[in-house]
Amino acid sequence: MDIVYEQRLGHRAPPSAGAQKVQFVIVSSKYCNLRCRYCYEFPDLADRRAMSHEQLERMYRSIADHYYRKDHPVELEFDWHGGEPLLLGADFYWRTFDAQTRIFADPQVRVTNFVQTNLTVLNERLVDLLWEGFDGLGVSIDLFSGLRVNTGGKDLQPTVLKNMDRLRQARIPHGAITVLSRQNLPHLEKIFRFFEGAEISPRILAVHRGASETQNDADLLTEDEVLQALKDLFELWMESPAPIAVEPLYSYTERVIWSLATQETSYYDKSQWEYIYLVDTDGNLYSYSDVFDTAWSHGNLFEEPLHGLVNGPRHRRVIEAAEARIKSACSGCRHYGRACSGYPMAEESTGRRDPRPSGAGTACTRERGILDYIEKRLFELGVVGPNGRIDTTSKHYPRFDPATRIPV
Ligand code: SF4
Structure with a gap:
């Protein structure tokens, strides 16, 4: 599974005015026909158990009850994950x-559905579902890694590419997630050229730690390697004429520009609003930072109302831990509140945090480094003038104009 949970997804429409957005990543089943070598659900991929419709309806009612209490509109996005979520079949999703x-009848809450798929299985009914049922989809494809294999060890990438052609013929827009690892890092430019040529907006994610401490040792990248890859991608993207958004670079750059243009500040306050929750197949509710660590679950959404879980002691403990991470890492960072809200430190995998040389707290090599780099390059490229103002007439500014992006 490759989770797409980020505060902003570059290829998606922003919330309507006054609305707050929240994503629920739904792990409908762990069952998968692939055995990607880095998958952190690896031990569970043969487990065919799935969420039942009764559980899902209970969950929807609980979510509706919580967000109907808000005094502002809510954009509620369900992101269907697995395992491979499409193995549940088209009828599961139509139902x-x-x-x-039926349940989200109040226009106060607007519901959308997205799916993240390995796209190895596609038939006419699924094509119809992707076209008419879902609001968007992301395809997991690494290119050049050889790590996304089936139970027999065979790389199914040719099938995925064939199915991506089929989506294109059916005019179904889609994004992609590529996991960057030791295997495909040397092919970074070729990966970019593939998406550039296909005019598909990719999200490039560095491989996480696996289900065990050692599962991904051979494929993990250092934080310095990830930072260099992001810088290289930024340069490729800047020079490319393709109307694509490369994430997470688009979101980083957008926030740097906002900070320079407005001189305003904003801070991530998890106690006020949480942007992403993950619901595991068994109903356990998590923040992204603690995903699948039952010790840090907020509770079970199939058994307890969301309103109680959000305001409960387990969630309070998760919030306090996130606030402590922000305090230790971000308070001395020049980007805090400006180009960065502290969100990465609060919500992204705690397992990859690189210690400062002093041993106290986290260095945040990846985010600090890429924000420094993007800011410097925006000045050099003339997107920001010598007076510190954004030059919307500069050659590279359209790269960041949402109107130039391919909608998905
Ligand atoms: S760049 Fe890192 S250290 Fe700085 S504010 Fe963001 S998350 Fe915190």
Whole structure:
């Protein structure tokens, strides 16, 4: 599974005015036909158990009850993950979309559905579902890694590419997630050229730690290597005429520009609003930072109301831990509140945190480094003038104009 949970997804429409956005990543089943070598659900991929429709309806009612209490509109996005979520078949999703239509009747909450798929299995009914049922999809494809294999050890990338062609013929727009590892890092430019040529907006993610401490030792990249890869991608993206958004670079750059243009500040306050929750197949609710660590679950969403979980002691403990991470790492960072809200430190995998040389706290090599770099390059490229103002007439500014992006 490759999770797409980030505060902003560059290829998606922003919330309507006054609305707050929240994503629920739904692990509908762990079952998968692939055995990607880095998958952190690896031990569970043969488990065919899935969420039942009764559980899902209970969850929808609980979510609706919580967000109907808000005094502002809410954009509620369900992101369907697995395992491989499409193995549940088209009827599973049509039935649950019907339930959503019945349960989320109040226009205060607007519901959308996205799916993250390995796209190895596609038939006419699924094509119809992707076209008419979902609001968008992301395809997991690494290119050149050889790590996304089936149970027999065979790389199914040719099948995925064939199915991506089929999506293109059916005019179904899609994004992609590519996991960057030791295997495909040397091919970074070729990976970029693939997405540039196909005009697909990719999200490039560095491989995480696996289900065990050692599973991904051979494939993990150092934080310095990830930072260099992001810098290289930024340069490729800047020079490319393709109307694509490369994430997470787009979101980083957008925030740097906002900070320079407005001189305003904003800070991530997890106690006020949480942007992403993950619901595991068994109903356990998590923040992204603690995903699948039952000791840090907020509780079970199939058994307890969301309103109680959000305001409960387990969630309070998760919030306090995130606030402590922000305090230790971000308070001395020049980007804090400006080009960065502290969100990465609060919500992104705690397992990859690189210690400062002094041993106290986290260095945040990746985010600090890329924000420094983007800011410097925006000045050099003339996107920011010598007076510190954004030059919307500069050659590279359109790269960051949402109107130039391919909508998905
Ligand atoms: S760049 Fe890192 S250290 Fe700085 S504010 Fe963001 S998360 Fe915190």
